Amino acid sequence: MIKKLFFCLSLTSLSPLALATGSSLVATGGITSFEGTAGGGITPWAMIAGYGSKEEIHGTGALQQLDLGEYQLRTVGAAIGFYDRVELSVQRQNLKVESGIVSNVFNLLTDGAVNTAPGTDIEQDIIGLKVKVFGDAVFDQNSPWPQVSVGAQYKKNRDFDTSLPLSDGSVPLPDTGVPQLLGATEDAGTDFYVSASKLWLGGAWGNNVLANVTARMTKANTFGLLGFESAADDGYELEWEGSVALLPSPSTAVGIEWRTQTNRLGGLAEEKTVTDLFIAYFPNKHWSLTAAYVDLGNLPFDQKASGLYLSATVNL
Amino acid sequence: MKYLRTSLILIVTLLAGCAGKPEPGLYEEIGGSETLSKVFGLSINRIYNDPVLGPHFEGVPKSHLRKMLTEQTCALIGGPCEYTGKGMRESHQERNVTEAEFYRLVEHVQQAMRLIGLSFEQENRILAALAPLKEDIIYQAR
Numbered sequence: 001m002i003k004k005l006f007f008c009l010s011l012t013s014l015s016p017l018a019l020a021t022g023s024s025l026v027a028t029g030g031i032t033s034f035e036g037t038a039g040g041g042i043t044p045w046a047m048i049a050g051y052g053s054k055e056e057i058h059g060t061g062a063l064q065q066l067d068l069g070e071y072q073l074r075t076v077g078a079a080i081g082f083y084d085r086v087e088l089s090v091q092r093q094n095l096k097v098e099s100g101i102v103s104n105v106f107n108l109l110t111d112g113a114v115n116t117a118p119g120t121d122i123e124q125d126i127i128g129l130k131v132k133v134f135g136d137a138v139f140d141q142n143s144p145w146p147q148v149s150v151g152a153q154y155k156k157n158r159d160f161d162t163s164l165p166l167s168d169g170s171v172p173l174p175d176t177g178v179p180q181l182l183g184a185t186e187d188a189g190t191d192f193y194v195s196a197s198k199l200w201l202g203g204a205w206g207n208n209v210l211a212n213v214t215a216r217m218t219k220a221n222t223f224g225l226l227g228f229e230s231a232a233d234d235g236y237e238l239e240w241e242g243s244v245a246l247l248p249s250p251s252t253a254v255g256i257e258w259r260t261q262t263n264r265l266g267g268l269a270e271e272k273t274v275t276d277l278f279i280a281y282f283p284n285k286h287w288s289l290t291a292a293y294v295d296l297g298n299l300p301f302d303q304k305a306s307g308l309y310l311s312a313t314v315n316l
Numbered sequence: 317m318k319y320l321r322t323s324l325i326l327i328v329t330l331l332a333g334c335a336g337k338p339e340p341g342l343y344e345e346i347g348g349s350e351t352l353s354k355v356f357g358l359s360i361n362r363i364y365n366d367p368v369l370g371p372h373f374e375g376v377p378k379s380h381l382r383k384m385l386t387e388q389t390c391a392l393i394g395g396p397c398e399y400t401g402k403g404m405r406e407s408h409q410e411r412n413v414t415e416a417e418f419y420r421l422v423e424h425v426q427q428a429m430r431l432i433g434l435s436f437e438q439e440n441r442i443l444a445a446l447a448p449l450k451e452d453i454i455y456q457a458r
Contacts, residue, residue: 023416025423053415054454084415142448201444206437249436250426 022051022058022315024084027253027282028138028199031290032062032313035153035223036077036091037128039195040257041278041292041309043241045212046149046197048087048132049079051285051315057082064311070098071299073225079128087151089128095225096121097178102164104301105181106172108268117166122178123158124224130195137197137210146198146211153191155224160187177227182269182300184227185234189219192236208247210255215240221265222299230264237262245280253280261297272297276309287314343395346438349386352395356385359428369420372411392445404452412457418450 030047033039038049038060050058059080066073077091099119106114128151135147162177179187193216203209217236219228239262245255255278261271278292290313295306346352360378363369373381390397401407422443429439 023419025419025426053419055414055416136450139447139450141444201447202437202440203444206435206440208440 022056022081022285023053024051025138026051026250026285027247027280027288029060029081029315031280031288031311032060032064032077032079034064034066034073034075034091034093034309034311035126035128036062036075036079036089037130037151037153038079038081038087038089039214040212040243040245040255041276041290041311042257042259042274042294043212043214043243044130044149044151044193044195045214045243046132046135046137046147046195048081048084048130048149049089050081052081052084054084056084059316060313061316062311062313064309066294066307066309068296068299068302068305068307070101070302071305072096077126085132087128087130089126089130091126091128093124093126093223093225094121095123101301105178105268106164106166109181110172114166114172117164120162120164120178121159122225125156125158126224127154128152135198138199138201140198141201146196148194148196151193151195153193154188155191155220155228156188157224157227160184160227179221179225179227182221182226183230183265183267184221185231186219186228189224189228191216191218191220193217204246210243210245210247210253212243213240214242218262219264220262221269222261222271222296226265226269233262233264237264245278251282251284253282254278268300270298278309285315287312340394342393342438342441343390346434346442348395349390349397351432351434352386352389353382355425355428355432355434356382356389358431359425360385362424362428363421366420366424369417369424372413372417389442389446393442404449405456408453408456409458413454415454418454 029051030038030045037044038047039045049060052058061078064075073095075093079087079089081087097120102117102120103115106117130149130151132149135145137147157179159177160179161175163171163174165171193214195214197212200209216239218239219236221227239260241259243257245253247253257276259274263271274296276292276294278290280290282288290311292309294309299305360382364373384401387397388399391399
């Protein structure tokens with residue numbers, strides 16, 4: 001009896017069929033990027049969020065955290081995939097800036113007259129839309145064509161003009177937030193992107209290989225967390241992003257990613273190419289967990305902005 | 317835009333080299349048609365007992381389906397077989413197979429390969445040969 005029960009239990013845990021998530025195969029939906037879009041950790045993929053098939057609507061909820069020492073980025077959001085064709089997502093990002101960084105900013109602005117100030121938060125909301133154009137990243141194994149999607153991310157920085165108080169509560173620069181201090185001229189912007197993704201079943205010594213390339217038109221400074229545009233440059237720039245992953249087991253993916261940035265503001269807010277090294281674990285179709293080492297290159301007063309990234313996605 | 321087009325062409329050219337080649341030695345490595353027949357015997361039992369998929373196969377003798385799937389897979393992975401069954405489009409015209417049902421079936425076959433003891437690497441290479449059949453299986457009814 002116990003043996004039989006154990007057998008049934010082990011069958012249930014093997015079989016994703018009993019679950020209420022969508023129908024498509026485990027890990028094929030990727031994870032959720034820190035901008036709320038289904039993809040890798042720092043870039044969208046052409047896959048539509050959730051495990052829904054052509055006939056189904058499914059969604060995901062996700063949390064991400066990137067710990068960079070004096071900066072901490074915490075993000076939360078949800079996405080819905082409609083009929084494996086359209087993805088809608090919402091995301092709230094919160095960049096916590098420690099007192100040491102803000103103090104450095106004031107120190108610089110006042111030539112050393114003010115050298116301590118409390119920390120601050122920069123929040124941003126992102127609404128994303130993605131539409132699959134053509135292709136099947138997983139099943140078109142006899143075709144060289146990837147799955148291709150186009151998307152847009154509307155981003156609104158909520159702290160563009162949130163002024164920074166000093167320790168005594170006084171506000172030396174009213175209605176001027178960190179993005180403005182660093183030279184950004186707009187509080188919102190819309191990114192447009194094209195993503196191409198392809199999985200090779202058994203592509204590397206029998207292991208599955210996934211590759212993605214994204215081209216993005218953007219006006220954002222450091223993803224929009226430092227605002228949009230600048231006095232000298234208010235136009236769109238083309239940036240490139242990519243992911244390559246190896247899936248050595250049905251539940252594991254390891255890979256690398258990169259993402260170029262415009263560096264419109266320069267100076268303190270100089271932007272460099274972002275890179276990461278990740279490992280994702282998909283125990284079943286209910287949830288996944290990703291750990292990564294992310295190197296942002298530079299943030300104001302942190303020229304080695306890198307640290308541990310954790311991301312959890314729940315599939316509904 | 318020009319860069320985008322150039323990169324797309326480059327990517328497609330790179331990828332074209334990897335697409336859809338039969339896997340040398342895979343058939344022998346997994347133990348030939350004997351293993352495939354075990355895999356499909358188990359898959360078919362699971363599929364016929366599946367409340368969603370079972371009704372699709374009413375009136376199809378298990379032994380016939382098992383023989384056809386074994387033959388077809390053997391041929392697709394480079395084995396010494398000739399597939400004598402109907403084409404996929406023809407054999408799926410009676411009733412529309414949804415994408416969700418197709419994925420469900422694939423999962424049964426994956427589970428069967430694991431239970432029979434094929435390695436993940438062998439499973440992936442077999443699936444790569446079978447995957448292109450998808451477009452000829454789903455939504456074929458007229």
